[in-house]
Amino acid sequence: IMDFIGVLKDRAVKPKPIGMIGAMADLVPRQQLAEITTLLNAPYLNTFGSTETGMPPATANYVPVGTAPTSLSKRQNDFCEIRLVDGDDNDVPDGDPGELAIRGPSLFSGYWNNDAANAEAFRGGWFHMGDVFRRNPDGTLDFVDRVKYMIKSGGENIYPAEIEQHILAHPGVSDAAVVRKPDDRWGEVPVVFAARTDGALTGDDLIAACAGKLARYKLPKEVHFIDFDDFPRSTTGKIQRHELEARLTTER
Numbered sequence: 001i002m003d004f005i006g007v008l009k010d011r012a013v014k015p016k017p018i019g020m021i022g023a024m025a026d027l028v029p030r031q032q033l034a035e036i037t038t039l040l041n042a043p044y045l046n047t048f049g050s051t052e053t054g055m056p057p058a059t060a061n062y063v064p065v066g067t068a069p070t071s072l073s074k075r076q077n078d079f080c081e082i083r084l085v086d087g088d089d090n091d092v093p094d095g096d097p098g099e100l101a102i103r104g105p106s107l108f109s110g111y112w113n114n115d116a117a118n119a120e121a122f123r124g125g126w127f128h129m130g131d132v133f134r135r136n137p138d139g140t141l142d143f144v145d146r147v148k149y150m151i152k153s154g155g156e157n158i159y160p161a162e163i164e165q166h167i168l169a170h171p172g173v174s175d176a177a178v179v180r181k182p183d184d185r186w187g188e189v190p191v192v193f194a195a196r197t198d199g200a201l202t203g204d205d206l207i208a209a210c211a212g213k214l215a216r217y218k219l220p221k222e223v224h225f226i227d228f229d230d231f232p233r234s235t236t237g238k239i240q241r242h243e244l245e246a247r248l249t250t251e252r
Contacts, residue, residue: 005032008039018042020062023049026143026161029168030068037065046072048143050129054106057082058133058141073140080104082141084133089124094135097144097159101126132159149241151178154186158218160241163190166210167220172198173206174228177239178220181248189221193244195228 007013022044025033037044043062046069049055058074076082083091084098092098103126110118121128132144145159152158160178167176176194183189192206203223210219232243 005035005039013039015040020045023047024143025063025069026072030070030165031169031171033063034066034068037063037067041065046074048074048131048141052108052127053080053102053104053129054108055079055104057100057102057104057129060140071142073136073142075140077104079106083126084135085126085128094137097132097134097157099147100129100131100133100141102129103127151180151188151190153183153188153190153217156217158190160190162214163192163210163218163220166213167192167194167206170201170206170209172196172201175231175239177231177241177244179241179245179248181222181245183221190218191222191224191248192220193224193226193231195231196225201225 018040019042021036021040021042022028025044025046026048028036028044033044043064045059046061046063047056047059049057049059056077057080058076060072060074063069063072081103083101084096085101086092086096086098089101101124107127110122130147132147132150133141134144135141143161145161149160150157151160163178164176167173167178174195174197176192178190178192180188181191192203194206203225206223207219232240234240
């Protein structure tokens with residue numbers, strides 16, 4: 001999105017009327033939601049779904065133009081069933097993070113010629129999406145992170161997205177990712193890779209930006225500054241966290 005925003009600004013683009021833009025607003029830094037909706041003069045769709053589910057399992061209203069929302073809570077779609085489960089596939093209580101499991105008429109029938117993946121994903125008759133959510137007292141759902149990104153530190157679960165939202169909210173940061181680093185004492189600890197737009201920005205500044213907003217055990221233990229273009233990305237633009245983790249392993 002940063003590249004797209006840059007193009008719009010540099011070329012002073014005035015797009016034709018657009019009804020709505022985007023999907024999965026949770027993955028976009030809040031200030032970028034405000035900027036991209038302003039530049040395109042269109043609201044951002046606050047929804048969650050995947051190719052496998054067909055229709056979105058959870059959705060909400062649009063993010064209004066020019067808004068950096070403090071909440072992106074969603075409501076369950078009436079045309080599907082949703083459970084939030086722990087590692088043993090037991091339902092978690094409201095307020096606790098759990099993997100979203102779904103079943104419904106638009107759900108796909110399975111991965112082609114991949115019995116092992118189907119057995120894992122469809123265990124118990126529910127499709128396990130690999131996405132962690134938290135159910136609020138009012139029944140709305142908040143995205144937490146991907147299951148596979150979870151960091152286990154001293155017996156506590158840390159989800160990178162919880163840290164990233166505070167790092168990415170800093171005006172001197174253009175992109176960031178939190179990954180796990182092996183630690184002799186805690187097993188794993190969270191470490192930040194960040195691209196800065198302010199050369200005076202320090203790692204202590206970013207850790208301080210998280211202090212008071214996160215539990216102490218969730219605070220990043222290190223900050224590594226790299227160029228924006230140095231983030232390893234997939235063909236769809238997603239940061240490849242395993243490659244960043246490999247860099248940390250090499251440094252040990």
